[in-house]
Amino acid sequence: MAQKNRINQAFFLTELEKLEQREIPVPEIKADEILVKMEAVGICGSDLHYYSHGKIGDFVVDFPFILGHECAGTIVETGAEVKNLAVGDRVALEPGVPCGHCEFCMSGKYNLCPDVKFFATPPYHGCLQNYVSHKASFAFKLPDHVSSTEGALAEPLxxxxxxxxxxxxxxxxxxxxxxxxxxxxxxxxxxxxxxxxxxxxxxxxxxxxxxxxxxxxxxxxxxxxxxxxxxxxxxxxxxxxxxxxxxxxxxxxxxxxxxxxxxxxxxxxxxxxxxxxxxxxxxxxxKELTIKSIFRYRNLYPTTIAAIADGKIDISGIISNKYKFEDTPQAYQETLKNVSNIVKSVIVFD
Ligand SMILES: NC(=O)c1ccc[n+]([C@@H]2O[C@H](COP(=O)([O-])OP(=O)(O)OC[C@H]3O[C@@H](n4cnc5c(N)ncnc54)[C@H](O)[C@@H]3O)[C@@H](O)[C@H]2O)c1
Ligand SMILES: [Zn+2]
Ligand SMILES: [Zn+2]
Structure with missing residues (x-):
């Protein structure tokens, strides 16, 4: 429950390159959430891009919009189910909370979750405000000698x-x-x-x-x-x-x-x-794609021959035309000219 004496001010982007301070309610927290008093919020390239262009790719800002996703602060309230963190702990917040049950979340690649709620990525507001509610499992306690400013920079790091x-x-x-x-x-x-x-x-x-x-x-x-x-x-x-x-x-x-x-x-x-x-x-x-390339092969002849030998791969199906050695000129000419009918020509010696 939010205490009466807490005041939450937020900066809203109201139009391109215009930020306006407004008072908004202190967020209510759910059982698995914490309420954090913000102490540091970085300005990231993406924030600047929303600020000046109002969109990044398919993500379009619906004004007014709160920026900021690199952040750290002190916990002032914890939900009933939160066991790992306590009031007074300083934490860095991982800004993207994924759905937890899609195929990407289930396979551990939760950064690819299509339903992730990420601070300051439309339609979700950012953390450039005094109080932010966040899922406790995406909050990480900072050691005493790590400042909240450093904690905010954990995001780009x-x-x-x-x-x-x-x-x-x-x-x-x-x-x-x-x-x-x-x-x-x-x-x-x-x-x-x-x-x-x-x-x-x-x-x-x-x-x-x-x-x-x-x-x-x-x-x-x-x-x-x-x-x-x-x-x-x-x-x-x-x-x-x-x-x-x-x-x-x-x-x-x-x-x-x-x-x-x-x-x-x-x-x-x-x-x-x-x-x-x-x-x-x-x-x-x-899409965090891995694009790999190859150049020829190495150490693959044994595997290749084994695949042909035990019938796993029927390579003979590739061959469309066979020519005798003496017919090599014809083989070349036909193979060059008849691309639509010839897949693979092989010259076979007697
Ligand atoms: N993949 C991700 O998860 C992820 C996350 C954050 C940011 N980004 C992207 O990473 C990039 C860098 O982010 P940033 O916040 O540091 O942006 P930035 O704009 O501050 O830095 C980009 C730098 O590239 C330099 N640059 C421009 N043209 C150059 C050239 N021809 N040769 C060498 N340098 C050149 C610029 O001067 C600038 O200093 C951006 O494209 C951003 O969108 C990706
Ligand atoms: Zn960032
Ligand atoms: Zn997911």
Whole structure:
């Protein structure tokens, strides 16, 4: 139950680039929820995007709308079923509460839940208000020596850690990161903490590159330098084993391929709104897709032959035409010209 002396002020986005403070009721909590007095709320790129554009992709703001999803504060009330947290605990709130029973939730990939209620993602209001109710299982207690401001930044940092874990960054790796915004920088910190020795960060803004540099990165300013040449120089023409895009435009996405070492891993974190020849880039990140590529094969002949040998695969069905060796010119000519009827030609020796 909300106490009488609590006043909840919220900032509403009432139209593009206009925020208005309004008093709203203190939220009531359910049995599995906590009421948190907000102490820190980050401003994220997505908040800024809603602020200036009113939408991100299919998510369109219905004004008035409360922004903010990176947050931490102190618990002032707990629901009857909440056992793991108590009044007075400082917590960071994981902003997305998933449905808990769809196939994605059930398989543990709850970040892909189509029914997730995520702060400041329409139609759900954000946490830029004094009091927020939240499911207790998505609140994480902060140790005393971790400030609430640091707690709020757990949200973007979790993205950096996900990027680095997805790229399987390990001891001694060289990592290239495009973008030195918040997401690029948290990826840099995560890569360093995971043991990467050389992290190269690329941006077009000197101030941001200075921050990356102070965090141990070698930096490249793409506005002044040739990115590919510089990465080659820094990696002795090898490229980086892990490349993380945190800039999200079609220039940097194209460059991720160019600076990657053979056999390397590219992680696209940036939500590109561009498309390249009809290939929409945004959904690749939004769907957390794993796109893999292959080059020929290795160690697969034994498996291949075994599959043919025990009849698991009937490869002979592929062959549409057989030619004698002496008829090779005809075989080539027909195979070239008669694509609609010839699937696969084989020249068979006597
Ligand atoms: N996949 C996810 O879960 C997830 C989560 C959060 C943010 N994002 C996305 O990550 C991206 C980065 O987020 P942010 O908050 O750090 O944004 P940001 O805008 O602060 O940072 C992007 C940086 O890229 C730089 N940049 C632009 N063009 C460049 C170029 N040609 N070469 C190198 N750098 C260039 C910009 O100067 C900027 O510093 C955004 O696209 C955002 O939508 C994805
Ligand atoms: Zn954020
Ligand atoms: Zn779900």
């Amino acid at each position: 979790a993205i950096g850690i996900n990027a680095v874990q997805t790229g399987e960054v390990k001891l001694g790796d060289t990592v290239v990161i495009f973008g030195a915004g918040c997401i690029g920088l948290v990826s840099l910190l995560s890569a360093k903490a995971s043991g990467a020795t050389d992290v190269i960060v690329i941006d077009v803004v000197d101030k941001r590159l200075d921050v990356a540099n102070s965090m141990g990165a070698t930096t490249i300013n793409a506005a002044r330098e040739n990115v590919i040449d510089r990465v080659n120089e820094l990696t002795r023409n090898k490229g980086a084993r892990v490349v993380i895009d945190c800039a999200g435009n079609n220039i940097t996405l194209a460059q991720t391929v160019q600076v990657a070492k053979a056999g390397g891993t590219i992680v696209w974190v940036g939500m590109a709104t561009d498309e390249i020849n009809g290939l929409e880039l945004g959904p690749i990140s939004a």
